[in-house]
Amino acid sequence: MASSFLGLRTAIYAAxxxxxxKTWYTAFLGIAPYFDEPFYVGFNVGGYELGLDPDLTPAEGTPVSYWGVADVEATWQALLTLGATAQQEPQHVGSDIIVATLNDPFGNTLGIIQNPHFKVE
Structure with missing residues (x-):
């Protein structure tokens, strides 16, 4: 039986x-969740889901999801203003790609990436 990934769909963070x-992510994203229940909150972010789960706790070594952004520096500053803390400052990693990581106020690592070579089709 052949199987293959269709692509990422959801990144779930401890809440x-x-x-x-929910209030913090609504303020940052500028959108209300599309799914809002006492056991889970989901936001539609560019066709992908950012989920919040109250039963999870942030774990050391958890894979980092990098959210595509148009401007890493502007997004970095916006997240810091809302109370995120710096983990790895924006850095060029080659070929005009810039990445950074921050911690949200709940202990989750947020990755952001500016990659002009990657287009979702």
Whole structure:
């Protein structure tokens, strides 16, 4: 039986205080969640889901999801203004690609990437 990935669909983050996390992500994303229940909150971010789960706790070594952005520096500053903390400052990693990581106020690592060579089709 052949099987293959179709692409990423969802990144789920720990949200021990679901209401506070929902408020924080709503403020940053500028959109309301499309799914809002006491056990899970989901946002549609460019056709992908950013989920908040109150039953998870942030774990060391968890894979980092990098969210595509048009401007890493502007997004970096916006996240810091909302209370995220710096983990790895924006850096060029070659071929005009810039990456950075931050921690949201709930202990999750957020990756952001500016990659002019990657287009979702």
């Amino acid at each position: 021990p205080d679901l209401e506070q996390a």
